[in-house]
Amino acid sequence: MDRVLSVRGLVGGYSRKRPVLKQVDASVRPGELVGLLGLNGAGKSTFMKHIIGLLLPQAGEIEVNGHTLQSSTEAYRASFAFVPESPLLYDELSVWEHLEWTAMAYGVEEKTFRERAEKLLERFRMGAERNKFAGHLSKGMRQKVMLMCAFLARPPLYVIDEPFLGLDPLAIRALLEQMREEKEAGCGLIVSSHILSMLESYCDRYIVLHEGTVLAGGDAADVVAAAGTPPEGKVEQAFFRLVGGAAP
Structure with a gap:
């Protein structure tokens, strides 16, 4: 291609x-x-x-x-994966749940999902927020979640x-x-x-x-x-x- x-x-x-x-x-x-x-x-x-x-x-x-x-x-x-200008998240899902949902949607295998997710959480300094609901995150953190979800899929x-x-x-x-x-x-x-x-x-x-x-x-x-x-x-x-x- x-x-x-x-x-x-x-x-x-x-x-x-x-x-x-x-x-x-x-x-x-x-x-x-x-x-x-x-x-x-x-x-x-x-x-x-x-x-x-x-x-x-x-x-x-x-x-x-x-x-x-x-x-x-x-x-x-x-x-493809799309990252919009303004973050669009589910306020009652945690950061980790967003990553899990993305992995399921794109058919990412469990082992690959966990490896990529942990690496992305570390790179974007979001490890401490993994269990926080999206509704409790700052705008910058919400943007990081959107980016991590996109990069997790690797389309x-x-x-x-x-x-x-x-x-x-x-x-x-x-x-x-x-x-x-x-x-x-x-x-x-x-x-x-x-x-x-x-x-x-x-x-x-x-x-x-x-x-x-x-x-x-x-x-x-x-x-x-x-x-x-x-x-x-x-x-x-x-x-x-x-x-x-x-x-x-």
Whole structure:
């Protein structure tokens, strides 16, 4: 499988008369992290909702690990893990119960589940909270639970929306280390974030989305070239140029 995510000619949104996304093409390969960049309202969240099946395309096609939602619904949904911008947990389930529930949903074997769960609890410094109900956790801790559940499953594709919000510096470092490990394991990741300087150190490729269209895509050199900024410039400078702001 040369692509864990393939999006071709995607047109979509909430209204057929006024689509948010207009002929979007994108892909994620195994073992790479793709940064999804864009201003508020660019269509990033709408794009992710189409990938995870909350919105259906008006035109075009989306494949995850070779499956489409229409032809192989169960296999499609089992091929990705989604981490939303705002944590969504069951307040009356504990941290450990969330992990157990995720393992059952993805068919993770008991031995593998316990090994991964213990490692994630240690990495995200949540061991002392394992038996706490989600309703008693801070926002940052709730975000950690969402991340741990996603990484526990180890699907072919991760779809992660603004993961750094609410995390403390140690949790951000743990997240970056975990994403690096997932890449090394052959998983693909597409991550949306406004913290461009942080993404720039970890991304293999980028998608610059603006007003529902892709302005640039490819590695850092491709994005810089598309923006016309100096070849030695950074993606952050190129992004500002592309979306109409002055390059800092």
